[in-house]
Amino acid sequence: MAELLLALDVKGAEEAIRVSRACEGELDAIKIGYPLILSTGMGIVKELAKSNIPIIADFKVADIPNTNALICEEVFAAGCSGIITHVFCGSDSLQAIVDGAHDHGGRAFAVCEMSHPGALDFLSGANAERMAKMAKEAGADGIIAPATRPERTEILRSIIGNSMKIYSPGVGAQGAQPEDIKKYVDGIIVGRAIYESADPGKAAHEFRLRAL
Ligand code: NUP
Numbered sequence: 001m002a003e004l005l006l007a008l009d010v011k012g013a014e015e016a017i018r019v020s021r022a023c024e025g026e027l028d029a030i031k032i033g034y035p036l037i038l039s040t041g042m043g044i045v046k047e048l049a050k051s052n053i054p055i056i057a058d059f060k061v062a063d064i065p066n067t068n069a070l071i072c073e074e075v076f077a078a079g080c081s082g083i084i085t086h087v088f089c090g091s092d093s094l095q096a097i098v099d100g101a102h103d104h105g106g107r108a109f110a111v112c113e114m115s116h117p118g119a120l121d122f123l124s125g126a127n128a129e130r131m132a133k134m135a136k137e138a139g140a141d142g143i144i145a146p147a148t149r150p151e152r153t154e155i156l157r158s159i160i161g162n163s164m165k166i167y168s169p170g171v172g173a174q175g176a177q178p179e180d181i182k183k184y185v186d187g188i189i190v191g192r193a194i195y196e197s198a199d200p201g202k203a204a205h206e207f208r209l210r211a212l
Helices: 013-022 034-040 044-049 065-077 091-103 117-121 125-138 150-160 178-184 200-211
Strands: 003-007 029-032 055-061 082-086 107-111 142-144 165-169 187-190
Touching: 003 165, 003 200, 013 034, 013 044, 013 200, 029 044, 034 044, 044 055, 055 065, 055 107, 065 082, 065 091, 082 091, 091 107, 091 125, 107 125, 125 142, 125 150, 150 165, 150 178, 165 178, 178 187, 178 200, 187 200
Parallel strands: 003 029, 003 187, 029 055, 055 082, 082 107, 107 142, 142 165, 165 187
Antiparallel strands: none
16 A cells, blocks of 8 residues: 655646645655746645645755755754755765755655666666665665556666655556556655646545545
């Protein structure tokens, strides 16, 4: 059984609140990223979190340790409960995010293999497997691995074991189906297939059932 995370990549507070309200009761977390935050500011986090749903900041952080620690301070002060980071900046940068999240009672998730075709240029294969090992060693709470390549996510699962979570994007608009991936992961991440739907609540409900 996989959780359902909504990738709320809409623009503007009004649209974000409309979609999140429509999906209330169907979601295990909301993932926010640059499209929403750059169009509304971080204040939207407290608004969304009013319905007691965890908010995960998908900022794919990729910087030096000090900057990463400063980013964590802002993300968790704003009311997020999780943060998504890149791993390729190295173990010290990754550790700053993991420690920054844990110091604030939050969770840290590491991008190991991305879901889009261009991931095959760098963010896949041996690099992804190495990053999964690094994420485990750093004490990350989970990794991000692709629903579009279930056979790769299965390999990454074998590296990190069952005590860490895998959240998996690529379901819906990027072509993967919940049934392809649910047995390998703890949660599926769905964006456009829900928020662009004429009835986001119904779409979320259907994805939730298909992820069970
Ligand atoms: O590898 C990744 N692929 C991916 O799509 C890592 C991600 N974090 N994402 C994010 O998941 C992407 O930025 C978007 O927020 C969401 C997928 O959205 P959609 O393709 O379902 O609309």
